[in-house]
Amino acid sequence: MPAGYRRHLYRDDAVVLRVQKLGESDRIITLLTRRHGRLRAVARGVRRTSSKFGARLEPFGHIDLQLAGSPEGVGSSLHSVSQVEALMLYGKKFLTDYPRYTAASAIAETAERLSPVEREPALRLFQLTLGALKALAAGEHASSLVLDAYLLRGMSFAGWAPALGECAVCGSPGQHGAFSVPAGGAVCPDCRPPGAAHPAPATVALMQALTSGDWQLADATEQPVRRECSGLVAAHLQWHMERNLRALPLVDRRESTS
Numbered sequence: 001m002p003a004g005y006r007r008h009l010y011r012d013d014a015v016v017l018r019v020q021k022l023g024e025s026d027r028i029i030t031l032l033t034r035r036h037g038r039l040r041a042v043a044r045g046v047r048r049t050s051s052k053f054g055a056r057l058e059p060f061g062h063i064d065l066q067l068a069g070s071p072e073g074v075g076s077s078l079h080s081v082s083q084v085e086a087l088m089l090y091g092k093k094f095l096t097d098y099p100r101y102t103a104a105s106a107i108a109e110t111a112e113r114l115s116p117v118e119r120e121p122a123l124r125l126f127q128l129t130l131g132a133l134k135a136l137a138a139g140e141h142a143s144s145l146v147l148d149a150y151l152l153r154g155m156s157f158a159g160w161a162p163a164l165g166e167c168a169v170c171g172s173p174g175q176h177g178a179f180s181v182p183a184g185g186a187v188c189p190d191c192r193p194p195g196a197a198h199p200a201p202a203t204v205a206l207m208q209a210l211t212s213g214d215w216q217l218a219d220a221t222e223q224p225v226r227r228e229c230s231g232l233v234a235a236h237l238q239w240h241m242e243r244n245l246r247a248l249p250l251v252d253r254r255e256s257t258s
Contacts, residue, residue, distance in 0.1 A: 012036055013064045013087060015129050016057060017108040029057050029081065030112060031065075032129055037122045038115035041067055041079040056084045060091035060104050060133050093137035099252040100136045103143040106247040107132050107150050113241055114158050124157050144226055144253040145218050148233045149210040156211070160240040162232075164208050167191050175201060179232060181239045203228040227253065 017038070018030040027043045043057050056063055064087055069079030094100035111129045115122050132150040136143055155161050163185030166173045176186040178196040186204065187196060202221065206229045209217040221229075230253055238244050 009066055009068055011066050016059050016061045017112050019059055032111050032126050034126050037120040039079060039118050041081045043081040056086045058091050059108060061089040062087040062130060090133045090137040100143045102251045103147040104133060104136055106147055106245060106251055109245050109247045110154055114154055128153055141215060141219060144230060148230055151233050151237050152211045155237055162236050164204055181235045199228055199232060
């Protein structure tokens with residue numbers, strides 16, 4: 001630690017992405033904060049039954065907290081949690097609902113992957129993640145649709161959004177009938193590479209609806225269209241991430257409504 005450095009206190013609100021055990025009574029909490037991006041913090045003693053705020057530091061919660069450490073990255077990369085107030089513990093809304101819980105797990109893992117640099121502000125990603133968890137808790141849309149909407153918008157945040165209304169290669173406008181993940185999305189007949197998929201027009205329309213927030217169209221789609229959409233979205237995301245998401249294979253997409 002640099003000479004003269006003192007850990008100071010600051011506040012932020014955050015979404016809890018992940019919780020890991022540390023020793024016998026502590027936890028490491030991975031947070032996506034509103035103003036300071038993704039960071040990790042030690043919550044000491046929260047696994048004891050006498051802990052005052054252990055229940056507030058569960059995954060998928062929206063919390064207001066006081067942290068000890070440097071938001072600029074001076075000293076240890078691990079902060080310490082000194083105070084926590086629950087703003088909305090969304091995880092409690094779907095703790096026993098497997099489809100929504102697994103969708104939330106995939107959202108949290110994606111948020112962590114889309115914020116690879118600690119303490120780098122990512123307000124849009126924070127708002128997107130918070131909105132997705134809120135939507136899952138409300139249960140107004142199928143959890144698979146909420147997840148795919150989040151993944152598509154998250155890819156837009158990262159600069160990986162699939163081309164849907166134009167050819168990904170030459171830019172020619174129109175609803176093209178082929179889709180190539182390596183090429184970047186929909187492709188016209190002249191640019192279509194070998195092995196390109198040929199999704200139903202309704203599938204591409206669903207992807208566009210989820211990207212733009214047209215929930216009336218999205219909610220009216222049938223399960224085969226949703227499954228095909230989910231497959232394309234997952235393939236496109238993981239291609240650009242260059243790694244698989246552990247939570248995606250666990251997501252239950254069988255329900256028609258949440």
